[in-house]
Amino acid sequence: MPEARRELRVDLGERSYPIVIGQGLLGKEDLASFAPGDRVLIVTNASVAPLYLERAQASFPGKQVDSVILPDGERYKNWETLNLIFDALLEKKHTRKTTLVALGGGVVGDMAGFAAATYQRGVNFIQIPTTLLSQVDSSVGGKTGINHPLGKNMIGAFHQPQAVLIDTDTLSTLPSSEMSAGLAEVIKYGLIRDIEFLKWLETNIDRLNDRDSRVLSEAIFRSCACKADVVAVDEREGGLRAILNLGHTFGHAIETHTGYGSWLHGEAVSTGMLMAADLSRRSGSLADADVERVQVLLERARLPLVPPAGMTPQHFMTLMAVDKKNVDGSLRLVLLESLGKAVVTSSFRNEDLHDTLAHFCH
Amino acid sequence: MPEARRELRVDLGERSYPIVIGQGLLGKEDLASFAPGDRVLIVTNASVAPLYLERAQASFPGKQVDSVILPDGERYKNWETLNLIFDALLEKKHTRKTTLVALGGGVVGDMAGFAAATYQRGVNFIQIPTTLLSQVDSSVGGKTGINHPLGKNMIGAFHQPQAVLIDTDTLSTLPSSEMSAGLAEVIKYGLIRDIEFLKWLETNIDRLNDRDSRVLSEAIFRSCACKADVVAVDEREGGLRAILNLGHTFGHAIETHTGYGSWLHGEAVSTGMLMAADLSRRSGSLADADVERVQVLLERARLPLVPPAGMTPQHFMTLMAVDKKNVDGSLRLVLLESLGKAVVTSSFRNEDLHDTLAHFCH
Structure with missing residues (x-):
């Protein structure tokens, strides 16, 4: 049936x-x-x-x-x-x-x-x-x-x-690394726009890992509904739509640095979202406990939390300079005002960005 | 001044x-x-x-x-x-x-x-x-x-x-072959939509060849106005806009056959427009004298009137089969209902098309 x-x-x-x-x-x-x-x-x-x-x-x-x-x-x-x-x-x-x-x-x-x-x-x-x-x-x-x-x-x-x-x-038939990579984007919707969905994910993450069909279907439906809402408001990414790129600026830098394909997109986004959460904390929007919640959920979804060994803050800065969200030379990032609320902004301190990069690059 | x-x-x-x-x-x-x-x-x-x-x-x-x-x-x-x-x-x-x-x-x-x-x-x-x-x-x-x-x-x-x-x-600074190639498209506007402009061109073609700045400016203005009108009605070529392709299906076949660049686009369109006029005559829309008028005007603009030597009807048929105007396998062409009035149609006799191709291919 x-x-x-x-x-x-x-x-x-x-x-x-x-x-x-x-x-x-x-x-x-x-x-x-x-x-x-x-x-x-x-x-x-x-x-x-x-x-x-x-x-x-x-x-x-x-x-x-x-x-x-x-x-x-x-x-x-x-x-x-x-x-x-x-x-x-x-x-x-x-x-x-x-x-x-x-x-x-x-x-x-x-x-x-x-x-x-x-x-x-x-x-x-x-x-x-x-x-x-x-x-x-x-x-x-x-x-x-x-x-x-x-x-x-x-x-x-x-x-x-x-x-x-x-x-x-x-x-x-999907390899488990690709399941996890998909879950990174599912978690993203909770982080940027839907705290209730985030809580639901915290409750159901193990069933998602086990590919429970009913729970997967619900997660896909809610994710698509969230994305459809955002796209309907801003089809061509003039404004709101950019929040869908939480973690993607850091993530794209990782993907470009490692050569496309060696990291899965969702894996790079996972690390990028945690970096964005860390920068949001340094900027005063998130509490330590919020960042911890993000980290735990990503970890339970079996996702990576740090950039590849050998990648330096300078690598990030160079690669992020060509990001499509940038406006006239100024770097723009998606940060979290709170869990469940993302914002696209250039108003973070460069010092905080460098601290985040130094913290994550080993 | x-x-x-x-x-x-x-x-x-x-x-x-x-x-x-x-x-x-x-x-x-x-x-x-x-x-x-x-x-x-x-x-x-x-x-x-x-x-x-x-x-x-x-x-x-x-x-x-x-x-x-x-x-x-x-x-x-x-x-x-x-x-x-x-x-x-x-x-x-x-x-x-x-x-x-x-x-x-x-x-x-x-x-x-x-x-x-x-x-x-x-x-x-x-x-x-x-x-x-x-x-x-x-x-x-x-x-x-x-x-x-x-x-x-x-x-x-x-x-x-x-x-x-x-x-x-x-x-x-434009080479004279490129001036002529441009005039092919100018003449096109008269043929497809504006009999008065066609008459104006017959009067002024020598001054255009001589690059009289005032006359050129007028020809460009009227051509752009015609194109702007058509595009405003049908931006994405769902219907009317296709009439702008008078001569282009034959012309593209010539360009593809000879390799892009050996014939100028306007030169290929000139020959193609005369072929379209010939097919329109065989289909009963144009009089012999109408086709003669088209030929004389193109000739006075120093444009070619026949396809390259060695190009056969079969070459045309094969190359025209991939034209963008075709719908579900049926060849569509821009033909003239009268001088100054073009129509996009599949309703011409195959026999007439073959006669036109045989007439023009040596």
Whole structure:
């Protein structure tokens, strides 16, 4: 007996779209109505294709469904791999009425989404995220893009999907490090905007680690609802949306320093969130006990709490200088005013930032 | 005494922007107010930089103005060259508050525009077109992109500029083949939408060939006004806007067949428009005398009237199959219902198309 199918709506006027969440939906949920043309290209990777490609194809009855299988890994989130998608579209003569479908984690979603944003200046797009991280974060909100050797996600576009389908069954095959990485973003929603959700997570973290399907489904629903709310207010990150980047400025620096892919995004964000909490404490917003709560929850989710050995404060400062949130040369960070309330700000003391970096870099 | 400075507005709601047209404007017109951040990156090419870069820099008083100089030519309208812009932006640590400025012809405009559309998911953009073709066509309307080996302009985005500055003085240095190529697009506006303008062109074509500044300025103004009208009705080419592609489906096939850059875009469009007129005649919309008028005007503008030697009907059919206007496998073309009235249609006889191709291919 499958769990209840739940549906959320991301409210963006004429670009609004549903997020459908449930167990066993892939292959059963009919997605053909979200693909207006008669052709679909499923973009997936070598790890996901053997597990779910066939079921994904069955979700588009009556369509001609092509597929392209990318190599798996953040290090392939670049122009060369993106071009495999364009090659497939052009060799198979897909027109601008085609629909691209991302089947996989965040890397597949970001690349398929960017291909959809830019193929013939924009085609339809559907997200079928198969990792916890992509289900609660990257598949919702329309951010797409690729990396550049000098910075992560530096080339991209906002391009909203026609629909997002989240089948919690796909998490059964997920490596445990990727489960933890996804939980980092789940915890983030509690930290930035929802103290009740944070408490719920403190109560349920062990069941989440054990992949209790009912509890996972609830965590995904609440995370997506939080993200959908924020995106509806600020689609193109003019203001509020930037709070979704709690821990990401520090985290991106870690990912860039180590080379994309050696740290999982969620792992880097975990360390980054703890660093942001530490800086918030030095800035006078959080109590020692608050930071301790953040640390304990991340630890129970089996997430890293310090940057890689050898990474110095100077490394952080150099890499953070190109962050997209910066305004005219001034570094901006997401900090916590309290647990459950984040703010984007440049008004922290440089001295406190250096103390945080020195404290975390060994 | 400079000519009157004239201003048009492209009406796109919150994305509306001015087109300023006049003689001697570059370096005098203050564009700083269209660049909200404190930094600007001018994208230009090796031919244009020595002539106009210094004056363009002077158009942004009070800003830090960087520049990047691309190789000149349609064959460089690819990812590798685009990446030179991203490299410059990242090496110089430009944030999402930066403004990209295109100084050059259509290739520079399309690439700088696509970089602006995708750098950090979108930054501000200003067009300073320096060729007749880009002044009357590509700088207005927000189409940006690059070529793919399997098709022209297959990767791109819609990204409207904050402003377009057209200084007719820049045409004084333009090679005469490029003047003619620009006139092909000017003539197009008469053919698709404005029989009075077509008559005006028949009267004034020799003065345009002689680069009479007053007459050129009038031709540019009327061309931009026509394009601005069409784009305001249909920004993202859902319908009407496609009429701007009169001759372009045939023309793109010529450009792809010969390799980008060996035929100028306007030259290919000239031949393509005459082919479209011929097919319109075979379909019963145009009289023989109408096609003759089109041919004479293109000839007086010193434009080519037949495809390159060796190009066969089969070449055309294969290359036209990937055109962006096609819908679910059916070839669509822009044809003329009468001189001054274009329509996008699939309802022509295949036999007539083959006859047109056979007639033009030697």
